[in-house]
Amino acid sequence: MVIMTVNCSNCHQGANCRLPQCSCTSYSSPLPVKDTPQIIFYGFDDALNGQMAQHYRKLFSSDRKNPNDCPISMSLYVQHDYTDYSLVREFYKKGMEIGVHSVTHTNIDTEAKLADEAEHQKSNLAQLGSVPKEEIIGWRSPNLETAGDTQPMTLKKLGYTYDISLTYTVRKRHEKKPWPYTMDYGYPYYCEIPPCPKPTSGQKGFWEVPIIAFLDYKGAYPCAYVDGCSNSPTTEEDAFEFLWENFEDNYETRTPLGFSMHAAWFERPHNLAAMDRFIKEMTKKDDVYIVSVQKMLEWMKHPTKLSELYKLKAWGCKSASIDQQS
Template sequence: MILDLLLRFWRIEMKFYSILLIFALSYSYSLASPLIKDDLPLAKPCDQKKCELPDCRCSSSEIPGGLSRDKTPQFVFLTFDDAIRSDNYQLYVDAFYGRKKNPDGCNVSATLFVSHDYTIYPKLHDLYENGFEVALHSITHDPNTTKWQQASVAELTDEFDGQRQIINKFAKIPNSDIHGMRVPFLQLSGNNSFEVIKQMGLEYDCSWPSRSYVDPGLWPYTLDYKSHQDCPIGPCPTASLPGVWVVPMLDLFDQKKVPCAMVDQCTNIPSDAANITEWIIQNFNTNYKNNKAPFGFYVHATWLSIKKEHNEAYKKFIDYLQSLPDVYIVGIHRALEWVKNPVPIGSPDWPACPTVTKSACEDIFCTYTREDESEILMHICADAGCPDKFPTPGNPLGN
């Protein structure tokens, strides 16, 4: 029964991504861009004399700080999207807890892009306290991609700032430790979601795929100036938005050389664990043996549970990464801290290990009836108290 439900959810998710990919290939950015209109200043070509770290970086494949490749760390972003449930929580624990540390002595980490419905907030709290980075993936995760494509700044604020408020109150995670966001289905809305990042005081977006700047890969950059990144799922931003960081999702390529931003989209891959691991390593080496642009393995937890071979291959890939002396498995924010102030591997100025202040979070659940008369549970940290209403955009605290 549970496996049938997981298969159903995974197939629905993949259906939406397939529709989105077809749309992206059928319509150019120039056709999509008129959907988003605003009065923000148009970004100009990057002036490298004015755009300097730590506050500004031109879109570029050059290693930050002009470091040589052998002195540059290879950052790896292992990210997961959607709700934190009991089943995927255990997958994360099994894959990450108890692992040896990165070469700098800090814990390995993954980044969780969290949506609201069905998230068990005490389990999210536990993952946060054990070193996972928590980022935003909207309240509703509405499957209507047109909604995200045409969303206004106000609508996106309700979704993402609302989710930040929910996580802050019901998972007891400080706003100051929430740095980034990813829009559902990677459906950008032109300048709007990036303007929301700036208005909310967030640091980065990780929703923008690239299939043209993979070899060598784009390093993270800011939107002070015009980006030259390709736009597979438009509309993409055109405005100058100083200080907003883009973390490009460099496409993987399956065995038929079909690009896929999310691993779930990669359909032409091996079936056995050993060869799946080898396929992942081949994609990783595109970065590692080139300019060491951060390598991202972006996936939904269902991909790990749908086939035991996927989960086995994933763990073997992490084992392989940990055998390399210059690879750092980190949350996205930690890597950006290095990009802003790049120093050679082993430097005494290397960023200190991240810390969190731990607090108690007893799990209680609250029961609500939706408009369609279906019942939904919400697990929260007990001392937050059950909200009167189930949180929604516009009323994230359920008052």
């Protein structure tokens, strides 16, 4: 396989690309590792229903706090079909990010399909879920199949500020991983699921959050989704080690660790127990923050030292007025 390398000659951070509007592709933190928080973000796909909500309430209860004493948060990429919009309201009020995952969950591989479904589902979430339209800024393509060159442009026109659909495969431990970046100079990586935007298809100020593959619990095969590994853990200990080893791999460089997944993974009790244990361990660390993708990108726009995170307003506490329900 030929892997396309980043064309760094076009983008020069601080010269023709300046934060917060523009961020070049990079394999390292904009700050020294010792000053960089380890960001963990969760992005769950598909319908939001009662069965899924039980898992989210357990894992992201309001008493689980980041080091700044604000509750941890996640991102939900919600499709229309089979969604209970009262739950959308609940999780938005708890401080979770609500993003879009289409209306029909079919392959959306043309500009026309993307424009239609991205616009209508944003309206559904606003009207039926009471989420302010201006806060619905993230899109994930069903089946991770994109509209190629037209995806960033179309989403930006509809008021989205980021896409989280393009995958990046890691095949061994300690391999360098890309950070989120803006599409000012196009998409420079190998296209895992065609079509992808080309390196020449720039879109100023529009963010791309790569879906970076995990390695399965045996360290043998990559999996873009946590629940999509060929070697699936069969015990709580194996599942926990799977999560922990992927965390440690990112922790060396402080590359943001993204859990792209479906909550159906938690239908196997050992997986739910392992993730519950993992999040508990993460909240004990004074340099780890579990935040939504939206909040993660605010840090990318305004890189802030661990010691000064109290200055980053976007990471402040949002009132969580709804108590955990059973």
